[in-house]
Amino acid sequence: MSFKLALLCLGLNLTCINAQVGMPTNNPNKDAVLDLNRTDGTSAKGLLLPKVALTGLTSASPMTAHVAGMHIWNTATVTGTNGVSPGEYYNNGSKWIRVSSATDAWIQDGNSNGSLKVLGTNDAFDLPIETNGVEKMRVTSGGQVLVNTTTSMTGGTTAKVQINNGTTAGALQIKDGTENQGKVLTSDWNGVGTWQFPAVTPTYVGTWDSAYASISVKTADQTTQKYTGLSITLPPGKYYVNANFGFNIGNTTSWRYASYGLSATPSSGTPLQVHFIGGNPAMGGNTAMISNTSWIIDLSSATVNTKIYFYQCDVTVGNTTTSGCCEDQFFAVALRM
Incomplete structure (x- = not known):
């Protein structure tokens, strides 16, 4: 009876003195309710x-x-x-x-799984992916992959991949060695896409500004460039450019020559290229002539669309006056080279 009473008193004493229990230590950590270490703070058991x-x-x-x-x-x-x-x-x-x-969670710097593991959700919730605290990509519970958007965009409810690049062009880039200027992504019977030139070669048509319906170039103006009002805007690439232009040559029985060129500016400057045309003196009098000139121009190194202007550069023998008749044409055909 005295032994049991002694144990009871010892227990009451421990309870009063400390709010912690130590096993086997008699000096438990003051912040632990239960300390399983030895007195020296170590243990050989778990x-x-x-x-x-x-x-x-x-x-x-x-x-x-x-x-x-x-x-x-x-x-x-x-x-x-x-x-x-x-x-x-x-x-x-x-x-x-x-x-x-580390064996059943995805950890930083990668896992050594040893077998197929799954990363995702086990319920009908989307899986968002963030960088710098901002969501950049999401796999929806419906199987869509959304980039830079948290919801499916208008018109794309059945699309499996959607990219929202705002108003900035170039949201998608695919390189496989077949890409080239002017090619389009083309599918085969199995849906495998490669870059191919379109079946129809793109043709670009220029415009004519009627404000230039009448310009005059005289023999004395041989070094003067005058804009004809014809222009065309082309994306980067290589082109065959053709211009048909009607003009009148003043009264003369001599050969008439006029040169025409392309320029990248709407003001006087060095032409990109110049071609010459001539008229037969046997025509005599005030003669109407149609120039038909063509160029091969290379804009492959351009990064944006380029506007090209058609100039009458100079005239030799006789005065010329442009006319705004129906023969004024300016067009370009993309070359696959």
Whole structure:
């Protein structure tokens, strides 16, 4: 009886003196309710959690209720959305949560899986991916991949890949060695796309400004360039450019020559290229002539569209006056070279 009383007194004394329990130490850490280390703060043994066969993440069974902070070692394997596998679990008050490790979690710097693993969600929620705290890509529960947008864009509810680049051109770039200026992405019977030249070669038509319906170039103006009012805008590439232009040559019985050129500016400057045309003196009098000149121009190094202007550069023998008749034409055909 005296021995039991002594133990009772010892227990009461420990309770009064310390709010901690130490096993086997008699000097438990003051911040720990239970200290399992030795007096020197070390131990050669571990804590063996109770082994429990859980029935699912959302089920408290075999316990009577979910208790937040409860830790156990699960021994059961249950498949399905709420399935569990052997390992350490804790309870958050409403379900069991597995304590992750490098073998069953996706970690920084990569995993050594050893077998196929799944990254994603087990319910009908999207999987967003962020950088610098901002979402940049999302895999939706419906199987869409959205880049720079959190919702499917107008008109693309059935599209599996959507890219929102705002108002900036060039949202998609595909390089496979077949890409080239002027090519388009073309599919084969199996849906495999490669870069191909279109079946119809793109043709670009210029415009004529009627404000230049009448300009005059005289023999004395041989070094003067005058804009004809014809222009054309071309994207980067190589082109065959053709110009038909009607003009009148003043009264003369001599050969008439006029040169025409292309310029990248609407003001006087060095032409990109110049061609000469001539008229037969046997025509005599005021003669109407149609110039038909063509060029091969290379704009492949350009990064933006280039506007080309058609000039009458000079005239030799006789005065010329342009006319705004129906023969004025300016067009370009893209070359596959």
